[in-house]
Amino acid sequence: MMEKIRKNTAGIDIGAKEFFVGLEGQKVKRFFTFTEDIAGLIAYLSSHKVESVAMEATGVYWYILYDMLQAAGFDVWLVDGRSTKQVPGRKTDVKDCQWIQQLHSYGLLSRCFIPEDAIQELRTFQRLREDHIRSAAMHINHMQKALTQMNIRLKEVISQVHGSSGMKIIHAILSGERDPEELAALCHISILKTKKEEVVKSLKGHYTANHLFALEQAVECYDFYQDKIIACDKKIQESLQRLNKDKEVDQNKKTRRKPIRHHKPDIKHLDQYLMGIFEEKDATVLPGISDYNWLQLLSEVGADLSKWKTEKHFTSWLGLAPKQHNSGKKNRNYKSKGTPKAGLIFKQAAAGLLNSKKIALGVFGRKIRAKKGGAVAIKAVARKLAVLYYKLQTKGLKYVEKGIQEYEEKLVEQKQRNILKIARKLGYELSEKQLVT
Known part of the structure; x- marks a missing residue:
């Protein structure tokens, strides 16, 4: 009973x-x-x-x-x-x-994780910011569509239509400028040095009133969401200041940080705020983690990871742990029913590591990708990354990237040990010198 x-x-x-x-x-x-x-x-x-x-x-x-x-x-x-x-x-x-x-x-239920009030406040602002980024991306597509319909092939020539050069050109078009040479001159000097002729060709379009109106509407909506993102950044900075418990931020301190390539928040001294909250345990030493996705992780899981007993509990909650779905002798496929946002952040970081030529986790991911596909490889790398993050924040782990060469040497040693083990089972005697080529 x-x-x-x-x-x-x-x-x-x-x-x-x-x-x-x-x-x-x-x-x-x-x-x-x-x-x-x-x-x-x-x-x-x-x-x-x-x-x-x-x-x-x-x-x-x-x-x-x-x-x-x-x-x-x-x-x-x-x-x-x-x-x-x-x-x-x-x-x-x-x-x-x-x-x-x-x-x-009967004690058969488990609690959901609910962060403290200050983290919930930060989470609200951060998620709003990400919603605005997604909405702005929709209007970038609208801008590209309107330009293409006027046969202005700008997006085929420069990497980002919504970048500094692209937006200058678009605003000039909406102001009435039609000369391709004048429009191209608005581009950054690095673009003009390498592909000025291509830019000029791409700007010879067939302008129509209806498509210019669609372009104007898309630009206004995009600018609107950029203003909202800036407003969210201000609120996030205020939340970070409160989480720092009145710690002073050194305005003159300059440190080298990983570059934030996309959607960089307009928050001064973001690194110092994060280092203060996490008591100088710098998560950006880990591969794939920058100040921005560190901020995202803070808003989702908070600064106290001791709420999860071990790294296995943590990775299981993130939806990154391997699943077991066996019945008798059958090992059935298990389809995941969703991943928490924090787990998706680790997956996004892991996806960028698969193509890395200097980081050991990249070799590990490519090895799994060759056997089981990209989705499994990203999840496996994300899990390793989450374990490192947990140990760094709870145990003060000091991570040092040792590179691909040492990782590959360890793989060779492991294979040699396996060969020796198999040889002993089959009754053969092999020495380690015989394995050296």
Whole structure:
């Protein structure tokens, strides 16, 4: 018989319009999602001496209820909806809250990770920034489409239409300039030195009023989102200052940092803020990690990684650990049901390492890619990167990149040991000198 380890528990099924509350030995009661009804829900739980509450993480509907229950002094458990699945064909809101309460009372549920308030604030600003970047990218496509429809082939000649040179040309076109030579002269000198003739050719277009209007609309929308990104950067900087607990930032200090190639935030002394928050444990020593994706990781997992007992717990939560889905002698394929945003950040960093010619993790990734494909290789490299990040922040690991040559030498040594082991099993005697070519 299973033994209950928690008494006075409640299960709540969360919806857009109503909350369903299940208590042991009581009929399910429903409350609307208005603030005064939530106050009534809290009073109802208090009247029945409830101590611990479990509820599913449904969209964003749980936010306000979670905050108000915590403020009222309840032990609140936010749980993954996949761990509370009902029996097929018997799923209703009433049965869900009763099932959640029962599982919680027997200790069969695990908490979701919820960062502290200051990190949640930073996460809000950072995710808003990324949303604006995606929206701006959509309007870059609109600009390229309008230019192509007028046969202005600028995107085939320069790397970024939305770069400094590209935007100068586009603004000049919208101001009425049509001379290809004059437009090309707006490009950076590095472009003019190598491909001036190609730029001039690409700017000989067939201008039409409707496509110029579409280009103008796209540029205005793009500029609008650039302003919003700058506003988010200011809020992120304010959050970083609060997280630093009034530590002074040296305005004159200059350090060499990895370049941030895309979407660099307009935050002065970003590296000093991050080093202060993480107590001088510099994550940018790891391959693929710059100040920007370090900031992204801070907004998703916080600065205290000791909440995960080991690196295995951490990589499992990130969705980067290998999955087991065996039944008897069959090893079935397992399709992942989503990866947390922090796991995607590590994957993005890992994708850039696969083509590296100097980093050992790149060789490791290419070796796996040759056998199992790119997706598996990126996940494997991301997992190794996450383990290094965890050890650096929790144990003060000092990472030193030893390069491809040493990694390949270790692979050769490993293969030699395997050959010796196989030879012994087959009854042959081989010495290490015989393996040397």
